[in-house]
Amino acid sequence: MSARPWNTIARKSRPFRDAFAATLRRMHFSPAVRPQLLVLIDRLDDDTRGIAAIWRELGRAARGRGLLQPSYETVRRLVHAQRERRRLAVSQLKRAAILAAEFLWNTRDRKGIVLDVFDGADIERRRDLYRRATPRGGA
Helix, strand or coil, rough: CCCCCHHHHHHHHHHHHHHHHHHHHHHCCCCCHHHHHHHHHHHHHCCCCCHHHHHHHHHHHHHCCCCCCHHHHHHHHHHHHHHHHHHHHHHHHHHHHHHHHHCCCCCHHHHHHHHHHHCCHHHCHHHHHHCCCCCCCCC
């Protein structure tokens, strides 16, 4: 097998690279979701409503304000991300409250509690204790 000079490979790949760049320039992607709609998604989502209901209500509100309605898939991703942030925030608060109570009432070794606060080793051990209960709507 003979080795090709590097400039032969580079010359053959240049048309492909240029065609790919031209294709990217012609592609149109969906616009970014406006911040007003993100706030509205937060207000509409109470963890009991379905994503489709949120999407329909958001679409009516967006059209009423003269904004573009985001796709269902975009709203679905945003709602899931927002719900995950809420769950994480609640879990972090619950963990802090439990560790503070254990520290104050001496239910465990204080050195172990302080280490758990900094290294987070308790998160794996006590996952069910810190987890937020699922809402009744099953979201």
